[in-house]
Each structure stands twice: as C-alpha cells, then as structure tokens.
Amino acid sequence: xxxxxxxxxxxxxxxxxxxxxxxxxxxxxxxxxxxxxxxxxxxxxxxxxxxxxxxxxxxxxxxxxxxxxxxxxxxxxxxxxxxxxxxxxxxxxxxxxxxxxxxxxxxxxxxxxxxxxxxxxxxxxxxxxxxxxxxxxxxxxxxxxxxxxxxxxxxxxxxxxxxxxxxxxxxxxxxxxxxxxxxxxxxxxxxxxxxxxxxxxxxxxxxxxxxxxxxxxxxxxxxxxxxxxxxxxxxxxxxxxxxxxxxxxxxxxxxxxxxxxxxxxxxxxxxxxxxxxxxxxxxxxxxxxxxxxxxxxxxxxxxxxxxxxxxxxxxxxxxxxxxxxxxxxxxxxxxxxxxxxxxxxxxxxxxxxxxxxxxxxxxxxxxxxxxxxxxxxxxxxxxxxxxxxxxxxxxxxxxxxxxxxxxxxxxxxxxxxxxxxxxxxxxxxxxxxxxxxxxxxxxxxxxxxxxxxxxxxxxxxxxxxxxxxxxxxxxxxxxxxxxxxxxxxxxxxxxxxxxxxxxxxxxxxxxx
Amino acid sequence: xxxxxxxxxxxxxxxxxxxxxxxxxxxxxxxxxxxxxxxxxxxxxxxxxxxxxxxxxxxxxxxxxxxxxxxxxxxxxxxxxxxxxxxxxxxxxxxxxxxxxxxxxxxxxxxxxxxxxxxxxxxxxxxxxxxxxxxxxxxxxxxxxxxxxxxxxxxxxxxxxxxxxxxxxxxxxxxxxxxxxxxxxxxxxxxxxxxxxxxxxxxxxxxxxxxxxxxxxxxxxxxxxxxxxxxxxxxxxxxxxxxxxxxxxxxxxxxxxxxxxxxxxxxxxxxxxxxxxxxxxxxxxxxxxxxxxxxxxxxxxxxxxxxxxxxxxxxxxxxxxxxxxxxxxxx
Numbered sequence: 064x065x066x067x068x069x070x071x072x073x074x075x076x077x078x079x080x081x082x083x084x085x086x087x088x089x090x091x092x093x094x095x096x097x098x099x100x101x102x103x104x105x106x107x108x109x110x111x112x113x114x115x116x117x118x119x120x121x122x123x124x125x126x127x128x129x130x131x132x133x134x135x136x137x138x139x140x141x142x143x144x145x146x147x148x149x150x151x152x153x154x155x156x157x158x159x160x161x162x163x164x165x166x167x168x169x170x171x172x173x174x175x176x177x178x179x180x181x182x183x184x185x186x187x188x189x190x191x192x193x194x195x196x197x198x199x200x201x202x203x204x205x206x207x208x209x210x211x212x213x214x215x216x217x218x219x220x221x222x223x224x225x226x227x228x229x230x231x232x233x234x235x236x237x238x239x240x241x242x243x244x245x246x247x248x249x250x251x252x253x254x255x256x257x258x259x260x261x262x263x264x265x266x267x268x269x270x271x272x273x274x275x276x277x278x279x280x281x282x283x284x285x286x287x288x289x290x291x292x293x294x295x296x297x298x299x300x301x302x303x304x305x306x307x308x309x310x311x312x313x314x315x316x317x318x319x320x321x322x323x324x325x326x327x328x329x330x331x332x333x334x335x336x337x338x339x340x341x342x343x344x345x346x347x348x349x350x351x352x353x354x355x356x357x358x359x360x361x362x363x364x365x366x367x368x369x370x371x372x373x374x375x376x377x378x379x380x381x382x383x384x385x386x387x388x389x390x391x392x393x394x395x396x397x398x399x400x401x402x403x404x405x406x407x408x409x410x411x412x413x414x415x416x417x418x419x420x421x422x423x424x425x426x427x428x429x430x431x432x433x434x435x436x437x438x439x440x441x442x443x444x445x446x447x448x449x450x451x452x453x454x455x456x457x458x459x460x461x462x463x464x465x466x467x468x469x470x471x472x473x474x475x476x477x478x479x480x481x482x483x484x485x486x487x488x489x490x491x492x493x494x495x496x497x498x499x500x501x502x503x504x505x506x507x508x509x510x511x512x513x514x515x516x517x518x519x520x521x522x523x524x525x526x527x528x529x530x531x532x533x534x535x536x537x538x539x540x541x542x543x544x545x546x547x548x549x550x551x552x553x554x555x556x557x558x559x560x561x562x563x564x565x566x567x568x569x570x571x572x573x574x575x
Numbered sequence: 576x577x578x579x580x581x582x583x584x585x586x587x588x589x590x591x592x593x594x595x596x597x598x599x600x601x602x603x604x605x606x607x608x609x610x611x612x613x614x615x616x617x618x619x620x621x622x623x624x625x626x627x628x629x630x631x632x633x634x635x636x637x638x639x640x641x642x643x644x645x646x647x648x649x650x651x652x653x654x655x656x657x658x659x660x661x662x663x664x665x666x667x668x669x670x671x672x673x674x675x676x677x678x679x680x681x682x683x684x685x686x687x688x689x690x691x692x693x694x695x696x697x698x699x700x701x702x703x704x705x706x707x708x709x710x711x712x713x714x715x716x717x718x719x720x721x722x723x724x725x726x727x728x729x730x731x732x733x734x735x736x737x738x739x740x741x742x743x744x745x746x747x748x749x750x751x752x753x754x755x756x757x758x759x760x761x762x763x764x765x766x767x768x769x770x771x772x773x774x775x776x777x778x779x780x781x782x783x784x785x786x787x788x789x790x791x792x793x794x795x796x797x798x799x800x801x802x803x804x805x806x807x808x809x810x811x812x813x814x815x816x817x818x819x820x821x822x823x824x825x826x827x828x829x830x831x832x833x834x835x836x837x838x839x840x841x842x843x844x845x846x847x848x849x850x851x852x853x854x855x856x857x858x859x860x861x862x863x864x865x866x867x868x869x870x871x872x873x874x875x876x877x878x879x880x881x882x883x884x885x886x887x888x889x890x891x892x893x894x895x896x897x898x899x900x901x902x903x904x905x906x
Contacts, residue, residue, distance in 0.1 A: 378773075380772070380773070399772075399777060400772055400773055400774075400775050401775045401776065401777045403775070404774075404775030405775075410773065412773055417767070417769055417770065418769050418770050418772075418773040419770065419773065420770060421763055421766050421767050421770050421771070421774075422767075423766045423767075423834065424762075424763065424766065428759070429774075432759070432763060432771070432774040432776070433774045433775040433776075435756045435759060435760070436756055439755075439756045442755050442756045442757065443750070443754045443755050443756075444754060444755065444756055444758075444759055486774065
C-alpha cells in the first residue's frame with residue numbers, strides 16, 4: 064500500500080479490515096479484502112455494480128458474517144460484528160434509500176425510540192428537551208430547516224442531512240454514505256459534500272460510496288477501488304483522478320472481447336422509436352432512442368440512471384410526460400401495459416418475483432395469462448389449450464419442472480425467468496424488452512437466455528436489453544446505448560465496444 | 576371440492592346431526608324450508624361479496640343497499656304503479672350503477688375499498704330513510720303480485736324458490752369464477768395485482784366488473800328480502816348484512832388479502848351461518864346471544880383452519896429436510 068505521508072496516515076486507524084472473505088453459494092463476494100479508515104479521513108469507495116461494495120457494507124453493519132478475516136474497530140479485534148456491536152462502536156449508515164418516517168417531524172426522527180421523557184408514569188415526551196438536543200446536531204450538518212419540520216416536506220438532500228444528524232446523535236465516529244448523491248440534483252449535491260467536509264473537520268471518518276467519480280475526486284482523501292470482490296487498488300490523495308479510478312475499476316488488462324463472430328449485420332428498420340421521451344424519473348431530460356428489428360440493443364448505465372423507468376414507459380406502465388413513441392414508423396399511444404402487449408411490445412421486468420410472474424399460479428397459468436382469450440372457448444378457459452402452449456414453451460426453453468402444473472414459486476430463479484420469457488414467446492413479440500434478464504441466475508441458464516435473445520433477434524424481433532453486467536452488455540449486444548442521469552449519453556457501435564468506453568459514458572464523459 | 580370445503584361440509588353435517596338429536600324439530604319440513612329460504616337470500620349477497628373479496632377489496636355498503644333498493648322496489652310497484660318486471664330490471668340496473676361508482680372510485684381515483692364502501696353504507700342508509708320520511712315502505716291491504724310473489728317467496732315441490740334461485744346463480748357464478756377468463760383474472764389480481772398488470776391485464780376494468788357483479792347480486796337479494804319481509808323500515812332493514820356476507824366468505828376459506836376462496840366455500844359458509852341462527856332458536860339459547868354464538872364459531876373456525884395450515888407447512892418442511900438429509904447420506 065502506498066499512502067502518501069500525510070498527518071492522517073500517522074494516526075492509528077479507527078477501523079481496519081484484514082483479509083476479509085465472504086462467499087455466497089456459487090459466488091465469492093469478497094476475497095481477502097483489507098482496508099483501513101483513520102479518524103477524520105474521507106474514503107471514497109468505488110467499484111462497478113457487483114464488485115462487492117454492498118457485501119462490505121453488510122459486514123460493517125453487522126448484517127452478514129464474514130467467512131474469515133479480522134475486523135478491528137477502535138483497537139478491538141472481532142471475527143464479526145453484530146448489528147448492536149457495529150452501532151455501539153460508532154459506525155452509522157446513511158443508505159441510498161432513506162429510513163425516515165415521513166409523517167413525523169425532524170426531531171422525532173432523529174431521536175426515534177430514544178426520546179427524552181418527562182418524569183412521571185405517563186412517559187410523555189419532553190419536547191422542550193428534545194428540541195434543545197436536536198438544535199446543535201442540525202447546526203453541525205448545516206441544516207436550514209427547523210427541528211419541527213415535517214420530513215415529508217423536506218428535499219432529498221435535506222432528508223439526508225436528517226439521516227446524518229441521526230448518525231451524529233449516536234456519537235458516530237464513522238459515517239458510511241451509500242450512494243448518497245445518486246438521486247440528488249447538482250445544487251443539493253454540493254450541500255451534501257459540504258456536510259462531509261464538516262464531519263471530517265470534527266474528526267469523524269467517512270466512507271463515501273458513489274458512482275459519481277467527480278464527486279469522489281472532490282471530497283476523498285483516499286480512494287479504495289473494489290473489483291470482483293478484491294481490492295483493485297488504493298489511490299492516495301495526490302493520485303485521485305477520474306482515469307485512474309476507471310482503470311482500476313475495470314482492470315488494467317482490458318479484456319479484448321472476441322469480436323462478433325458474425326460480420327456486422329445490416330441494421331433492420333426501426334421498430335420502436337422514442338422521440339424526446341420524458342419519463343417521470345427525469346422529467347427534464349428528453350430521451351431519443353431507436354430500437355431496430357433484428358438487433359440486440361444493450362442499454363447500459365449505472366443503477367438509477369433511468370433505464371428501468373424508460374422501459375416502464377415503453378411498456379405502458381408509466382405514462383410519458385412528453386415526446387412521442389413510434390412503432391414501425393406509426394405513432395404509438397400506450398395507456399396501459401395491455402396496450403403495449405396488444406402491439407407486441409413485451410417486457411421481462413427487473414423484479415421477477417414482484418412483477419414478472421405470479422408465484423402462486425402454475426407454470427401453465429402464468430404462461431397463458433397475457434393471452435388468455437386465445438386459450439379459451441366462449442370465454443371459458445380451456446385447460447388443454449393452456450397445457451399445450453405451456454408444454455411447448457417448457458420443451459423449447461428447457462424449463463426444469465415436474466410438470467407445467469407446478470407452482471412457479473417452487474422453481475429456481477433461472478427457471479422462473481424462463482417462464483417469464485415463455486409467456487411472451489408464446490405470443491408474437493415485435494419488441495422484446497428485458498430488464499436485467501440474468502440477474503440472480505446461474506451461469507448455465509444465463510447462456511441459454513443469451514441464446515434465446517439472439518434467436519429472437521435473428522427472427523426479426525427488436526430486442527432491448529437493460530443490463531448492469533458489463534461483460535454481458537459487451538458480449539451480447541449489437542449496439543450499446545448508455546444512459547447517464549436520465550439521458551442517453553452515447554451510442555456505441557460494435558467497433559467501439561469496450562468496458563472503458565461504456566463506463567466513461569455511464570459517468571457522463573465522452574469516450575476516447 | 577377442496578379439502579377445506581369438505582371439512583366445512585362435515586362440520587355442517589355434524590352440527591346439524593347434534594341439533595337434530597337435541598331437538599328433532601330441526602328436521603321438520605317447515606323448519607328446513609324456512610332455513611333454506613334464508614340461505615337463499617343471504618347466499619345471493621354473499622356470492623356478490625365473494626367476488627369483491629377475491630380481488631382483495633371489501634364491500635361494506637351491502638346492508639344499506641338492501642335497505643335502499645328494497646324500499647325503492649316496493650315504492651315503485653306498490654305506490655308508483657310501475658309494472659314489476661320493469662321495476663325489477665330498474666333495481667338491478669341501480670345495483671349495477673352503485674357497483675360501477677364504487678369500482679370507479681377505487682380503481683381510477685385510488686380510494687381504499689374500505690373507505691369508499693363505508694361511505695356508501697352511511698349514504699344509502701340515510702337516503703333510504705329520507706325517501707320514506709323515516710316511515711315504513713309496504714304494500715297496501717289486498718295488493719297482490721302473484722307471479723312476483725311466487726318467484727321470490729313461493730315454493731316449488733316444497734323447496735323455496737329463493738333457494739332454487741341461489742342454486743342457479745351459484746352454478747352460473749361457479750363457472751364464471753372457476754372456469755372463465757374473467758375468473759382467472761380475478762384470482763390473478765387478488766394474488767398479485769402488479770404482476771397481473773405486467774402481464775397485460777386491464778386490472779382496473781376487472782376490479783370494476785367485480786364491484787358491478789356485487790352490486791347486481793345485492794340488488795337481486797334486496798328484491799328477495801323485500802318480498803320476504805313485505806314491509807321495510809329503512810332504519811333497520813338489512814343492518815349488518817354486509818357482515819353476514821363477509822363472515823360467510825371468511826368461513827368459506829376466502830382470504831381478505833384476496834386471491835383465495837371458492838364459490839362452494841362461500842355457499843357452505845352461508846349454510847353454516849344460517850344453521851347456527853337456527854340452532855340458537857331451536858336449542859332455546861336466548862336470542863340476545865345470537866351474534867355472540869356466530870362470532871365465536873367463526874373465530875374458532877378460522878383459528879382451526881389457520882393452525883391446520885401451520886401444522887401442514889411444518890410437516891412438509893420436516894419431510895423435505897428428511898428427504899434431502901437422506902439424499903445427502905446416499906451420496
């Protein structure tokens with residue numbers, strides 16, 4: 064390790080991890096990971112989706128137990144931390160999704176469950192005392208709102224300040240901020256970065272996790288880069304720079320993907336076109352995108368860049384706020400998912416269990432659901448027609464289940480995903496949108512799903528694949544569109560495919 | 576018939592046998608006819624309720640609708656001299672409109688079913704009382720409608736026609752709920768409305784249709800109740816009927832979370848409730864205890880069912896662990 068000799072480096076670390084390893088069935092999430100955090104130090108923690116950041120956070124929060132390794136907090140070595148132990152030793156979290164009671168005021172949120180009480184048997188909350196306790200905390204985070212403001216009326220950045228004040232109220236010595244700026248507009252982000260500097264001035268350590276590398280550049284004293292569960296490198300203050308971080312994140316050895324086996328296909332006609340579409344997630348950012356017949360268009364970008372929201376508009380779940388959609392050159396109006404389905408636009412959603420399938424229904428019932436009238440005579444469901452369709456999909460897709468009457472809830476993730484695919488393949492897809500189609504699926508099933516997407520494209524279907532898996536995006540797509548904060552930051556043709564280019568576009572820079 | 580339904584049927588037979596042993600009058604034709612008439616009346620509105628509950632909703636205004644539409648029906652034919660077939664159809668249409676309004680408020684304006692139908696409960700009761708000037712709606716002396724009376728309060732071969740009507744409606748609604756495309760949509764929405772929507776189902780329309788069906792069946796039962804009592808004081812007529820209907824559905828295995836329950840179940844639930852009412856009368860239990868007995872039995876029934884489910888799940892898990900342990904040992 065190569066820290067520069069600053070005054071911080073001289074002090075003993077507040078937290079140090081040594082050789083921490085954590086495996087999940089089939090995956091090594093963290094492998095021999097070591098890092099140190101000194102008092103008053105701001106660490107930027109970066110890495111791609113799936114690099115192991117969340118696992119690391121879970122270990123520090125005491126939510127998961129590492130398989131091996133040592134965690135030393137404030138001089139005491141532990142094999143593992145418990146939730147209470149983590150909190151007790153002064154580690155506080157501010158998560159991407161805030162944990163606030165929106166219907167309560169700021170003071171009540173900060174001291175929730177620890178309210179000062181008045182004497183007497185009724186245990187009434189001592190509001191006056193509560194306010195005197197909250198005031199200095201709010202001042203420390205530079206809040207411009209009062210303690211009795213309803214949290215629901217605060218902006219996101221202000222809500223984050225409440226969370227940080229909450230962390231300070233338990234006398235936190237290390238505050239971990241997980242993607243705190245991903246949903247903040249620019250001006251609010253500046254406020255938050257100021258709060259981080261204030262914490263640092265008070266001698267509190269901060270771990271700042273972010274995909275927005277320029278913010279990391281601005282506040283971090285040191286950057287720790289994770290890749291594939293391992294420490295890819297540490298950058299001292301003097302070496303922190305955008306390019307260095309990207310290089311470490313994707314590895315020095317840029318794997319040259321085997322160039323597409325086939326010659327570049329002649330692009331088909333545009334099937335689905337978005338013209339200046341504005342989604343509810345980023346109302347001020349119009350999106351233009353063409354999905355052509357016979358191609359797999361990869362849609363890359365960081366979590367929260369607005370990809371799923373775009374897919375929801377294409378599928379009629381959310382209505383667009385502006386712009387126009389076209390299908391095969393004709394204007395397309397979508398009032399509901401039913402309209403999209405009627406036009407042959409299908410979505411394999413990101414959250415399989417909540418929106419993809421009905422876990423309580425059988426494979427056959429799930430597959431026939433979008434096209435039930437076709438499986439019915441005089442609006443009575445024909446179970447033989449239903450079974451026949453399901454049997455065909457089960458065979459074509461290789462769904463492993465005792466029978467098509469099996470409840471889908473009992474199937475493995477990969478097989479559930481095949482059921483979702485099956486229900487659309489049984490109809491005639493024109494545009495197939497797949498949102499993280501291989502998340503949580505084992506490698507064998509992944510390959511099969513790639514094969515299916517390619518077969519669909521070869522049959523003339525326009526395929527739009529949203530994915531956070533860089534290898535997948537580069538390996539499967541014919542073209543890659545990259546989103547950054549609600550907009551398409553660039554579209555790469557096959558000859559410009561590289562992890563570096565995708566990542567640069569994903570953080571809002573232009574590729575070389 | 577599912578195991579749950581079978582258990583309920585056995586319970587009905589056992590309770591019936593005990594009552595018959597203690598008081599043989601239970602089996603007199605006149606008692607059986609009276610009880611089956613009541614089963615017919617309550618069964619029709621319970622089926623309506625079941626269609627709403629399956630979507631995860633609830634319809635609390637049933638009792639007030641029975642009062643309002645019953646009052647209107649008697650007023651139409653006895654006072655305004657409307658032909659009864661016309662009035663009959665008009666009342667069903669009014670029931671449909673009420674259901675449509677509830678469904679629209681719930682799906683389009685995103686109000687909670689409990690709130691919408693609770694307001695309905697208050698509104699319709701108030702309107703009914705206002706309409707009659709808080710008086711009683713009834714027929715004048717000597718006013719007769721032979722055909723209508725035969726269809727609603729009459730008997731064929733000793734069987735009340737209301738009960739026969741229930742059987743016919745049950746068969747039709749069984750097909751709708753358990754065999755039709757619409758029925759499948761209802762279950763899918765009850766299980767997971769979001770996933771149903773992502774499968775391209777127009778969930779709003781389906782839910783509205785469920786409330787319309789409930790409204791029409793409630794209107795039909797309102798006519799039957801009106802012809803059964805022949806005079807209606809809107810302040811009390813039909814009070815708590817929504818609770819009878821909900822109780823019948825819950826006893827019949829419906830989950831208030833939606834997506835679960837069968838038509839046979841709700842019919843058997845109605846039968847059990849009316850059997851209990853009859854039991855209270857026949858066994859000389861003070862009629863003031865009526866509700867307490869019903870509440871107690873429903874609670875015990877639901878408790879046994881739930882505990883049985885827990886027990887079964889645990890046994891399945893033990894079996895699975897044993898199997899996988901055996902598999903591991905074999906390797």
